[in-house]
Structure formats: C-alpha cells, structure tokens
Amino acid sequence: MRIRQTFRIINWSAAAIAVALLIIGKDRYYPWIAVAVLAAVSLHFLIETVALFRRQRFRRRLADAREFREHRQLAVKDLEEALTSDSSVAGVALPVMLSGTVSAAQEKKAPLSGKKAIAWRLVAEPLEGLGKVGSEVLLVDSWWPDLTLKDETGSIPLRGPGVLDGSSLVEQVLSMGSILSDLPDLAARIHDGLGIKEGKDEKSLRISLREIALAARDKVVVYGSAQRGADGLAVSGTDTLEDPASLMVRAASRPASSRLPRRLAATLTFTALSVALLGGTVALASSTVIPGLFSAGGPFDATRTGKVSLDLDGRPLRISVGDSHWNIDSGTETKGYALSADSKDFSAARTAPLRIEAVHPVIAMIRNGDEGYPRWDGTGWIMETGRAASTPAAAPTESHAGSLYIRNLTATAVTVRVLAPDGFPLSDTSWSFGSYEAADKPRGLYLEADGKPVAVPSAARLELTTKKGNLRILTVSAVSTWNVAARSWLFEIAPEYLAGVGNLWVKNLGDVPVRIWVVGADGNPLFGDSPWSFEPREGSTENKGLELQYNDKDITITGRETIKLETQELTTVYQGPLEQLARWKGGAWTVDVSKAVPKS
Numbered sequence: 069m070r071i072r073q074t075f076r077i078i079n080w081s082a083a084a085i086a087v088a089l090l091i092i093g094k095d096r097y098y099p100w101i102a103v104a105v106l107a108a109v110s111l112h113f114l115i116e117t118v119a120l121f122r123r124q125r126f127r128r129r130l131a132d133a134r135e136f137r138e139h140r141q142l143a144v145k146d147l148e149e150a151l152t153s154d155s156s157v158a159g160v161a162l163p164v165m166l167s168g169t170v171s172a173a174q175e176k177k178a179p180l181s182g183k184k185a186i187a188w189r190l191v192a193e194p195l196e197g198l199g200k201v202g203s204e205v206l207l208v209d210s211w212w213p214d215l216t217l218k219d220e221t222g223s224i225p226l227r228g229p230g231v232l233d234g235s236s237l238v239e240q241v242l243s244m245g246s247i248l249s250d251l252p253d254l255a256a257r258i259h260d261g262l263g264i265k266e267g268k269d270e271k272s273l274r275i276s277l278r279e280i281a282l283a284a285r286d287k288v289v290v291y292g293s294a295q296r297g298a299d300g301l302a303v304s305g306t307d308t309l310e311d312p313a314s315l316m317v318r319a320a321s322r323p324a325s326s327r328l329p330r331r332l333a334a335t336l337t338f339t340a341l342s343v344a345l346l347g348g349t350v351a352l353a354s355s356t357v358i359p360g361l362f363s364a365g366g367p368f369d370a371t372r373t374g375k376v377s378l379d380l381d382g383r384p385l386r387i388s389v390g391d392s393h394w395n396i397d398s399g400t401e402t403k404g405y406a407l408s409a410d411s412k413d414f415s416a417a418r419t420a421p422l423r424i425e426a427v428h429p430v431i432a433m434i435r436n437g438d439e440g441y442p443r444w445d446g447t448g449w450i451m452e453t454g455r456a457a458s459t460p461a462a463a464p465t466e467s468h469a470g471s472l473y474i475r476n477l478t479a480t481a482v483t484v485r486v487l488a489p490d491g492f493p494l495s496d497t498s499w500s501f502g503s504y505e506a507a508d509k510p511r512g513l514y515l516e517a518d519g520k521p522v523a524v525p526s527a528a529r530l531e532l533t534t535k536k537g538n539l540r541i542l543t544v545s546a547v548s549t550w551n552v553a554a555r556s557w558l559f560e561i562a563p564e565y566l567a568g569v570g571n572l573w574v575k576n577l578g579d580v581p582v583r584i585w586v587v588g589a590d591g592n593p594l595f596g597d598s599p600w601s602f603e604p605r606e607g608s609t610e611n612k613g614l615e616l617q618y619n620d621k622d623i624t625i626t627g628r629e630t631i632k633l634e635t636q637e638l639t640t641v642y643q644g645p646l647e648q649l650a651r652w653k654g655g656a657w658t659v660d661v662s663k664a665v666p667k668s
Contacts, residue, residue, distance in 0.1 A: 132310070142166065180279040181281065185284075186282055194264070376389060377405055384427040385427060444564060476507060542565060576607055599634070
C-alpha cells in the first residue's frame with residue numbers, strides 16, 4: 069500500500085504546482101508545469117523500477133550462498149564421528165554442508181499447486197502502479213514438519229523451520245476479489261496482514277502469490293549448524309536470509325532461486341523508461357526552469373534584476389542606464405515614473421551603470437535661409453545638426469556689391485527676389501526666369517529695376533519660389549561667383565538650389581542630444597507636440613540620415629516651415645552603479661533623483 073500512497077502524494081503535489089502556476093499566470097512560469105508533470109511521471113517509473121529490482125532481490129538473496137562459505141562439507145557418518153558424545157567438541161555448534169535426500173513423516177498439499185510436498189512456503193505481495201510492482205511481502209502460510217536428511221552413510225534430523233529453496237516454484241497473480249471467492253482461508257490473513265482498507269479499490273487490487281515447495285525424495289543441499297544435544301545429533305538454524313546461522317534447504321537440481329524471474333522483461337522495460345524520462349526531465353529543466361532560477365528576476369537572482377522607476381521633482385533631466393536613455397521634461401514631478409524600452413518595462417541589474425545629467429536646453433528657431441536649415445538635394449530635405457561644433461569655422465568672405473547676373477539651368481520656372489540680410493526686400497521688384505532661360509548666355513541676364521542694374525551686396529539673400537509655392541532662400545556670397553573685373557555676381561540656378569515637397573532627413577553630427585520640432589506658419593508645431601529626439605551622433609553613419617515619421621508615416625515639408633532645434637547641454641550630477649543610488653523593494657528599483665541632484 070505504500071507505493072499507492074506515495075503515488076498519490078506525487079500526483080497531488082504535481083497538480084498543486086500546476087494550479088498555482090496557472091493562477092500566477094506568468095508566461096515565464098509555464099515551463100514549470102511541463103517540468104512538474106514530467107517529473108511526476110518520471111518518479112512514477114523510477115519508484116516502480118526500484119520496486120521491481122527489490123522484488124528480484126529475494127531471488128538473488130536466496131541464490132546467494134556466500135554466508136555459508138565457512139561451512140564444511142561432510143557426510144553424515146563423518147559428522148557423527150566428529151561430534152561423538154565423548155568428543156571435546158560435543159556441545160559445540162559446527163557449521164556444515166550436507167547433501168542427500170529429505171523425508172518427512174507427513175506431507176501436505178501446497179495451496180497453489182495442489183501437489184503434496186514435505187515443506188512449502190506461501191508469500192503474498194500487492195501489485196501496484198503501471199507495472200504492477202510488488203511493495204511489501206507477507207508470509208501467508210508455511211509447512212515445515214520434522215525433516216530428516218539421509219545420505220549413503222546415515223541420516224540426521226533437521227530442526228526447522230529454516231529457509232526453503234525448493235524444486236517447485238508457482239506464482240499466480242489474482243485480484244483480491246478472486247482470492248476472497250477462491251481462497252477464503254487465505255483472504256483474511258492477506259487482508260489483515262497487508263493492511264488493505266475496505267473501499268472501491270479493494271476488490272480490484274491485484275495480489276501476487278508465490279509458492280516455493282520441496283517434494284519428497286528431492287536431492288538437496290543443506291546448510292546449517294550441527295550440534296549434539298540432550299536428544300542427540302541434529303542440524304538446526306534460523307529462517308533468516310543472509311544469516312550464517314540460518315538453516316537452508318536447497319534443491320540440488322533447478323532450485324526456485326535459479327528460475328528466470330517472471331518480471332524480468334518488465335524490470336528492463338521500466339529501467340529504460342525511467343532513465344529516458346529522468347534524462348528528459350533533467351534536459352527540460354536545464355533548458356527552461358533551472359536557468360530561470362538564477363537568471364534575471366528568478367528567486368535566486370544574485371544580480372537583483374528588476375524594473376526601474378524614478379521619483380522625479382520637476383527638473384529637466386537626462387537618465388541613462390547602460391546603453392538606454394530617457395529625457396525627462398521640465399515640470400514632471402511623478403513618483404514611481406516607470407522607465408520603458410521597446411514598449412516594455414525596462415529592467416536592469418544592481419551593477420548597471422546609472423548616469424543622471426542636468427539638462428540646459430538651448431533653443432534656436434531656424435528658418436529658410438538661416439544657417440543650419442535643411443538643404444534640398446533634389447528629392448528631399450537633409451538637415452545636419454551639430455556641424456558648427458565639430459567643424460572649423462570658414463574664413464570670412466570679403467564684402468562686395470555689384471550687379472547680379474542669373475542663368476536658369478533647370479527645367480523649372482523660378483521667381484527671384486533679393487532680400488536684405490534682415491529678410492526685408494532690397495527692391496519691390498521680382499524677376500521671373502523661365503525654364504532654361506539664359507542658360508545659353510555665359511553671363512546670363514542681370515537684374516534691373518527702374519531701368520537700372522540692382523546693386524546686390526554679398527550678404528544679401530536670394531528668395532527662389534517655384535510655381536507650386538516651394539521656397540528656398542540662399543545667401544548671395546554662398547551660391548554666387550564674384551567677377552572682379554566686371555564688379556558683378558553670377559548666380560547659376562541648379563536643381564539643388566531649388567526646393568520641393570519632400571521627406572525630411574536628419575543627422576546629428578554633434579556630441580550632445582538634440583530635439584526637433586517642425587513649426588508651421590502660424591507658429592504652432594506640425595505633426596504633434598512631441599519632438600523627435602536624437603542621441604549624440606545618431607544618424608551620422610547613414611547616407612542621408614534618419615527619416616522623420618509621424619504616426620508611422622514619413623513627413624514632408626516644402627521649405628516654408630520653421631525648424632525648432634533644442635540642443636541639450638548636459639552636466640553630469642551622478643554616475644555610478646544603480647544600487648548605490650536606487651532602493652530595492654518588491655523586486656524593483658526606484659531612483660530618487662533628488663538625492664543625486666540637489667535643488668539649486
């Protein structure tokens with residue numbers, strides 16, 4: 069019954085683990101269910117395998133005669149001469165081994181075979197589990213009368229009972245119901261001896277009955293202790309296996325212990341299944357459960373990896389944990405502000421490098437014609453930030469003023485206006501150039517107003533407008549060539565000097581983060597209020613930079629928009645491991661930024 073109770077404990081334990089994990093409902097714990105179920109099945113087979121091997125142990129112990137290696141082989145006559153009444157060893161027990169035939173005054177039918185035998189032994193064991201393995205063995209009945217061993221030289225009594233390894237072995241597997249109906253005399257002893265509880269499983273329980281018998285006139289080998297007492301010379305001993313003082317009567321030909329066990333195939337099968345299932349359980353646990361125990365967030369996680377949140381106090385900050393960064397806007401005073409990355413809660417270990425930087429934003433409004441405004445490359449707008457900080461300043465250009473000649477080298481009609489450096493028109497006149505107008509004239513056509521050439525200084529700006537309203541403003545000295553002899557400028561309109569509707573690409577060439585807004589003519593941000601953020605050097609390795617998107621769609625501009633550029637000058641106020649500043653509670657980290665950034 070012990071195996072059945074053990075199985076119930078294993079089954080209920082596995083079920084409890086599975087239910088608990090389902091209630092918790094975390095995906096990371098679901099492999100535990102598979103491991104628990106596989107471990108339960110593996111334990112079932114392992115326990116049954118052990119029980120099957122233990123079942124074979126009785127046969128091996130019965131066949132093993134090593135405890136009798138000190139016994140001397142004698143004939144009955146030699147034994148009588150050695151232990152005569154006047155011998156000095158008359159009262160001493162002598163371990164001996166005798167051979168001959170055994171007889172008894174009375175024979176009795178064995179309960180299973182129904183054959184008469186001079187001695188027999190009947191044991192019962194309940195069969196449990198998938199393999200119907202035996203657990204505990206109960207001696208149900210036995211027959212051991214006064215026996216006499218006879219050889220060619222004489223005879224000697226055997227005082228038992230002892231260990232019997234007879235020539236007949238009968239084994240039957242019956243249900244408890246069959247035993248109750250067919251063997252009622254034995255049923256009560258089996259029922260009480262094995263502690264079988266009454267219930268629905270009582271009659272279906274299977275019992276293995278094993279009978280070992282010794283027939284008359286069987287040749288035997290007897291191991292025991294010979295001693296001469298008050299009633300004469302006799303061989304005696306105990307009925308305990310593996311006891312050198314035991315009395316064993318073994319059939320000389322094909323004793324029960326030499327028979328191939330009936331459950332050998334089941335034992336080998338269950339051994340193979342146990343090894344396979346145990347290996348599968350270990351492999352599954354090694355690949356799923358065991359790494360989770362010691363990995364981030366596991367119960368034995370020495371790295372203390374958990375979610376990270378901030379207690380903010382309203383100042384603009386830049387938070388860096390490892391290679392991840394977050395920009396905190398001014399006015400944010402949230403307690404428990406959870407950091408996220410890739411739409412998931414961000415987690416970090418105790419030794420993760422933490423850096424907190426105070427942000428000093430420098431905002432510039434960049435309009436068409438200003439330095440730093442996106443340039444048109446014929447298909448789209450490209451903006452490069454931080455170039456002034458990373459490249460040497462150009463040498464100042466000598467100031468000139470003179471006539472301006474223009475050649476249109478494009479297929480696009482363009483209207484030109486000349487603006488002062490402050491953006492106001494130098495003249496109320498505008499000039500239109502048709503497709504490829506003056507392209508065949510090396511000097512082009514000069515601009516005139518009121519019949520006179522317009523004197524254009526080098527700091528003046530040229531406003532180019534296409535028929536579709538696309539706008540480009542250029543500085544004269546940057547795009548025109550000064551003719552010293554003629555004291556005049558030559559501006560050749562090339563495709564890259566024009567403008568169009570196109571996507572906006574950005575490269576951050578500087579060493580500080582920047583944020584960008586696109587502002588409309590009404591002064592309000594286009595494409596939402598949230599800016600595009602660029603880390604230092606972000607997009608610098610791309611051919612055109614990174615394309616700005618809004619709602620997962622590329623944005624377009626025409627050149628009439630204003631670019632709001634915020635350059636974030638940073639001052640480091642804390643740098644060190646996360647655990648030095650943050651507090652660990654409930655499997656998560658909380659950083660109180662006020663401890664690292666004292667209020668000014």
